[in-house]
Amino acid sequence: MSMATLANRACRPIALANFRTDQSSNDHISSLCKQKLFKAAMDGFDFLRERTNFQVKPSTYAHLFSACSSLRSLEEGRRVHEHILASNYHPDMILCNHILNMYGKCGSLEDARKVFDKMPERNVVSWTSMIAGYSQTGQENEAIKMYCEMRLSGIMPDQFTFGSIIRASSGMNSIELGRQLHANVIKLSSGSHLIAQNALITMYTNFGKISEASLVFFSIRTKDLISWSSMISGFSQLGYEQESLACFKKMFSYGTYNPNEFIFGSILSACGNLLHPEYGKQIHAISIKHRLQNDTFVGCSLSDMYARFGFLNSAKTAFCQIENPDVVSWNTIIAGFAYSGYVNEAVFYFSKMRNMGFKPDDITLRSLLCAFTTPSTLHQGKQLHSYVTKTGLDIHISVCNTLLSMYAKCSDLDNAFQIFNDLENNKDLVSWNTILTICIQNKQSEKVFKLFRLLVLSNNKPDHVTFASLLVGCRELASLKTGEQVHCFIIKTGFEVDICMTNGLIDMYTKCGSLLNGRKLFDYMCYHDVFSWSSLILGYAQFGYGNEALDLFKQMRDSRVDPNGVTFVGVLTACSHVGLIKEGLELFNSMETKHGIMPTREHYACVVDLLARGGLIKEAETFIDRMPYDPDVVMWKTVLAACKTCNNVEIGERVVEKILRIDPGNYTGYVLLCGIYAGLGKWKEVGELRRLMKEKGVGKVPGQSWIEIEGLVHVFCVEDVLHNKRDKIYRVLDELWLHMSSFDKVESVNELNEMEQVGIEPRATPLGIVVV
Numbered sequence: 001m002s003m004a005t006l007a008n009r010a011c012r013p014i015a016l017a018n019f020r021t022d023q024s025s026n027d028h029i030s031s032l033c034k035q036k037l038f039k040a041a042m043d044g045f046d047f048l049r050e051r052t053n054f055q056v057k058p059s060t061y062a063h064l065f066s067a068c069s070s071l072r073s074l075e076e077g078r079r080v081h082e083h084i085l086a087s088n089y090h091p092d093m094i095l096c097n098h099i100l101n102m103y104g105k106c107g108s109l110e111d112a113r114k115v116f117d118k119m120p121e122r123n124v125v126s127w128t129s130m131i132a133g134y135s136q137t138g139q140e141n142e143a144i145k146m147y148c149e150m151r152l153s154g155i156m157p158d159q160f161t162f163g164s165i166i167r168a169s170s171g172m173n174s175i176e177l178g179r180q181l182h183a184n185v186i187k188l189s190s191g192s193h194l195i196a197q198n199a200l201i202t203m204y205t206n207f208g209k210i211s212e213a214s215l216v217f218f219s220i221r222t223k224d225l226i227s228w229s230s231m232i233s234g235f236s237q238l239g240y241e242q243e244s245l246a247c248f249k250k251m252f253s254y255g256t257y258n259p260n261e262f263i264f265g266s267i268l269s270a271c272g273n274l275l276h277p278e279y280g281k282q283i284h285a286i287s288i289k290h291r292l293q294n295d296t297f298v299g300c301s302l303s304d305m306y307a308r309f310g311f312l313n314s315a316k317t318a319f320c321q322i323e324n325p326d327v328v329s330w331n332t333i334i335a336g337f338a339y340s341g342y343v344n345e346a347v348f349y350f351s352k353m354r355n356m357g358f359k360p361d362d363i364t365l366r367s368l369l370c371a372f373t374t375p376s377t378l379h380q381g382k383q384l385h386s387y388v389t390k391t392g393l394d395i396h397i398s399v400c401n402t403l404l405s406m407y408a409k410c411s412d413l414d415n416a417f418q419i420f421n422d423l424e425n426n427k428d429l430v431s432w433n434t435i436l437t438i439c440i441q442n443k444q445s446e447k448v449f450k451l452f453r454l455l456v457l458s459n460n461k462p463d464h465v466t467f468a469s470l471l472v473g474c475r476e477l478a479s480l481k482t483g484e485q486v487h488c489f490i491i492k493t494g495f496e497v498d499i500c501m502t503n504g505l506i507d508m509y510t511k512c513g514s515l516l517n518g519r520k521l522f523d524y525m526c527y528h529d530v531f532s533w534s535s536l537i538l539g540y541a542q543f544g545y546g547n548e549a550l551d552l553f554k555q556m557r558d559s560r561v562d563p564n565g566v567t568f569v570g571v572l573t574a575c576s577h578v579g580l581i582k583e584g585l586e587l588f589n590s591m592e593t594k595h596g597i598m599p600t601r602e603h604y605a606c607v608v609d610l611l612a613r614g615g616l617i618k619e620a621e622t623f624i625d626r627m628p629y630d631p632d633v634v635m636w637k638t639v640l641a642a643c644k645t646c647n648n649v650e651i652g653e654r655v656v657e658k659i660l661r662i663d664p665g666n667y668t669g670y671v672l673l674c675g676i677y678a679g680l681g682k683w684k685e686v687g688e689l690r691r692l693m694k695e696k697g698v699g700k701v702p703g704q705s706w707i708e709i710e711g712l713v714h715v716f717c718v719e720d721v722l723h724n725k726r727d728k729i730y731r732v733l734d735e736l737w738l739h740m741s742s743f744d745k746v747e748s749v750n751e752l753n754e755m756e757q758v759g760i761e762p763r764a765t766p767l768g769i770v771v772v
Contacts, residue, residue: 019044019047019048022054022055025044025048025054026056026057026059026060028044029041029044029045029048029060029063029064030059030060030063032044033063033064033066033067034063036070038067038068038070038071039071041063041064041067042064042067042068042071042073042076045064045080046079049079049083056083056084056087058091058092058094058095061080061084061091061095061098062094062095062098064080065077065080065095065098065099065101065102066098066101066102068080068102068106069101069102069105069106072105072106072107073106074103074106074107074108077102077103077106078111081099081102093119093121093122093123093126096115096119096126097123097125097126097129099112099115100112100115100116100126100129100130100133101129101132101133103115103133104129104130104132104133104136104137105133105136107136107137109130109133109134109137109139109142112129112130112133113130116129116130122153122155123155124150124155124156124157124158124161127146127147127149127150127153127155127157127161128157128158128160128161128164130146131143131146131147131150131161131164131165131168132160132164134146134168135164135165135167135168135171136164138171140168140169140171140172141172143164143165143168144165144168144169144172144177147161147165147168156188157184157188158193159193159194159195159196160195162181162184162185162193162195162196162199163195163196163198163199164199165181166178166181166182166185166196166199166200166202166203167199167202167203169181169203170202170203170206170207173207175207175209178200178203178204178207182200182216185197185200194220194222194223194224194226194227197216197217197219197220197227198224198226198227198230200213200216201213201216201217201227201230201231201234202230202234204216204234205230205233205234205237205238208238210234210235210238210240213230213231213234214231217230217231225257225258225259225260225263228247228251228257228263229260229262229263229266231247232244232247232248232251232263232266232267233262233263233266235247235270236266236267236269236270236273237266239273241270241271241273241274242274244266244267244270245267245270245271245274245279248263248267248283251263252286258290259286259287259290259292260292261292261295261297261298262297264283264286264287264290264292264295264297264298264301265297265298265300265301267283268280268283268284268287268298268301268302268304268305269301269304269305271283271305272304272305272308272309273308275308275309277309277311280305280306280309284302284318287302293318293321294321294322294323295322295323296322296323296324296325296326296328296329299318299319299321299322299325299329300322300328300329300332302315302318303315303316303318303319303329303332303333303336304332304335304336306318306336307332307333307335307336307337307339307340310340312336312337312340312342312345315333315336316333319332319333326358327353327358327359327360327361327364330349330353330358330360330364331361331363331364331367333349334346334349334350334353334364334367334368335367335370337349337371338367338368338369338370338371339367339370339371341371341373342371343371343372343377343380346367346368346371347368347371347380350364350368360391360393361393362393362396362398362399365384365387365388365393365399365402366398366399366402368384369381369384369399369402369403369405369406370402370406372384372406372409372410373406373409373410374409374410375410375411375412377410378407378410378411378412381403381406381407381410385403388403397423397426397427397428397430397431398430400419400423400426400431401428401430401431401434403419404416404419404420404431404434404435404438405434405438407419408434408438408441408442413438413442416435416438417435420434420435425458427458427460428460429460429461429462429463429466432451432455432458432460432466433463433465433466433469435451436448436451436452436466436469436470436473437465437469439451439469439473440469440472440473440476443476445472445473445476445477446477448469448470448473449470449473449482452466452470462493462495464498464500464501467486467490467495467501467504468500468501468504470486471483471486471504471505471507471508472504472508474486474508474512475507475508475511475512478511478512478513479512480509480512480513480514483508483509483512483514484517486508487505499525499527499529499532500531502521502525502532503529503531503532503535505518505521506518506521506522506532506535506536506539507535507539509521509539510535510536510538510539510540510542510543511539511542513543515539515540515543515545518535518536518539519536522536528556528559528561529561530556530561530562530563530564530567531564531566533552533553533556533559533561533563533567534563534564534566534567534570535566536552537549537552537553537556537567537570537571537574538566538567538569538570538573539570540552540570540574541569541570541571541573541574541577542570542573544577545574545577546573546574546575546576546577546578546580547574547578549570549571549573549574550571550574550575550578550580553567553570553571553574562595563595563597564597565597565600565602565603568587568588568591568597568599568603568606569602569603569606571584571587572584572587572588572603572606572607572610573606573609575587575610576606576609576610576613576614577613579613579614581610581611581614581616584606584607584610585607585610588603588606588607591603601629601632604623604624604627604629604635605634605635605638607623608620608623608624608635608638608639609638611623612638612639612641612642613642615642615645615646617639617642617643617646617648617651618651620638620639620642621639621651621654621655624636624639631658631662632662633659633662633663633666633668636655636658636659636662636669637659637668637669637672639651639655640652640655640656640659640669640672640673641672643655643672643676644672644675644676647676648676649676649677652672652673652676653673655669656669656672656673674690
């Protein structure tokens with residue numbers, strides 16, 4: 001660098017008189033550093049070092065190294081260090097510590113270690129500089145080793161040492177190591193040192209140990225702003241929003257602390273999670289009072305909070321007030337609109353972000369992709385996919401996973417599976433879990449188990465989400481054997497089975513008909529939540545064990561566990577199966593009055609079934625007409641089936657009209673009405689109804705039934721001619737029909753034939769006899 005260039009860059013704004021002597025030069029450079037004019041100080045040094053006779057004082061070197069640390073400029077730091085070496089000056093321990101600190105702050109631990117190893121004498125600052133450097137650059141193991149060497153050398157750590165080493169333990173994900181360091185803090189009489197205590201609060205909150213963090217916090221006699229900030233942030237991050245607000249109020253009540261942007265960020269996040277707009281508005285007002293509403297961090301937090309409340313205009317206003325928005329700010333407003341379903345607004349801010357010269361990152365794209373959730377937005381999702389490919393952001397596996405999910409939500413399963421297959425060996429566990437969930441949601445449970453086998457062969461380890469998908473797949477397929485294999489795999493791999501996993505297993509077993517295994521798991525549990533009780537109650541109810549289900553419900557109430565909507569589906573079904581009409585209606589009426597649960601369409605359907613099974617057909621019809629939901633075909637079919645049982649032609653004909661009004665092509669209504677006519681011997685009406693069906697082109701959807709035998713699922717269709725044992729199946733089926741004709745409920749084979757013609761289908765169970 002030429003003298004003229006240096007003079008133009010640095011010396012012209014600064015009086016040349018300041019550099020006439022070594023003393024004035026040293027004093028001036030030191031003064032610039034003290035004024036935090038670091039760049040000017042470095043420019044002055046670069047100008048003066050061209051003078052071979054310029055003598056730099058040790059204190060000036062120290063200031064220059066501090067300037068390089070603040071600038072995070074490794075290049076300039078090395079230049080100052082090289083000047084020391086070239087001048088044959090041997091720095092003392094204090095200056096060496098400044099060099100160590102500079103290299104550590106600039107991220108060159110290799111250079112720092114060389115200096116450290118050559119130091120003839122080291123003090124606590126030397127060791128702490130190295131420990132802090134390793135900790136800040138993610139080399140936690142090296143930091144711990146350095147700390148142990150320090151202790152062995154006889155050097156006692158101070159609060160700064162503890163602050164750095166405690167931060168390192170957080171990165172190692174070892175709570176036991178953190179607790180040992182906490183014990184060291186207390187043992188070495190540093191328990192009252194604020195820096196160490198603040199670091200302990202952060203460490204414990206990072207480990208999710210909020211109670212231990214609180215103990216440290218409340219043991220601090222004189223708290224500073226970092227203490228309060230660490231505790232408020234810890235409460236907020238771990239979901240203790242009310243405690244976070246209480247801590248903020250306590251701090252504010254002292255009147256001696258001025259909240260900074262980080263405290264406001266944490267407390268605004270807590271308000272957003274609580275969905276409490278009034279608290280949020282009050283905190284917003286306080287941020288305005290402290291003139292921080294235009295701060296980037298606070299503005300982002302305000303925008304995010306208002307978006308969570310659904311106040312998108314306020315979120316937009318908060319964003320627009322940010323003086324210097326960064327990529328995170330743009331990501332926040334895009335995510336706010338995207339997650340709220342405002343697709344066009346999210347796309348608008350994405351375009352505006354790019355027009356303003358900001359480069360979208362992987363978080364930007366993941367947020368925007370979440371806006372495309374319906375087939376009508378698929379074309380926009382594809383456009384963004386093209387942008388992802390063009391910009392190379394598909395190197396981020398998280399972006400690919402979000403693309404996969406986007407295509408599935410937009411009902412484009414071909415592209416979803418294509419993306420999954422294109423990932424090849426780059427799939428992470430989220431990729432696998434996403435595709436498994438997609439299969440479950442799209443009724444492709446068979447694929448779940450094929451994919452799971454591939455997952456096991458990969459380097460990914462299944463988690464709770466994986467097993468949840470597998471258990472749902474077993475439930476959907478009613479495959480008990482597969483469910484048992486999944487259960488065995490969970491045990492074999494030593495996977496931690498928590499209450500959620502156990503509830504999933506209970507639900508799977510009961511849905512697959514194994515009430516015994518479901519009950520064993522339930523009895524084995526130390527604690528039952530509402531989902532445990534509900535799964536078992538519903539299982540007993542659906543398989544006809546009404547009394548057992550009601551007994552379980554009583555035990556649940558005695559255990560002081562409040563029921564939920566699923567619980568009431570179970571108990572209402574149980575009442576229906578055992579004919580407890582009065583008790584069922586009382587339970588239904590108690591849902592809203594006693595338990596604050598708004599009955600859903602499913603609960604109303606249970607009551608319809610309760611009344612219909614009890615022969616109260618007229619009451620069931622009236623109940624449907626008066627309910628707050630539009631009735632569906634299933635409800636009317638339930639009433640129509642009861643009409644068939646009771647041979648009630650009048651209501652049956654009326655119900656068929658209502659079914660056809662909802663679904664004109666529905667054949668089941670005709671079939672059941674034919675059954676009513678046939679039961680009364682009205683064959684003429686049966687014939688007329690069948691002719692009407694033919695004229696209207698009402699076709700019967702071929703029925704299917706299946707049975708699992710030794711892990712193989714056998715599927716049967718009406719008039720199936722494809723099964724390899726079809727001849728034997730039909731011979732046994734004929735025998736079963738003949739055997740059924742001997743019962744009082746079926747008067748003749750002719751009637752059986754008539755019933756078969758109007759839609760009675762063979763079931764998988766008798767066919768399974770043949771397969772076995």
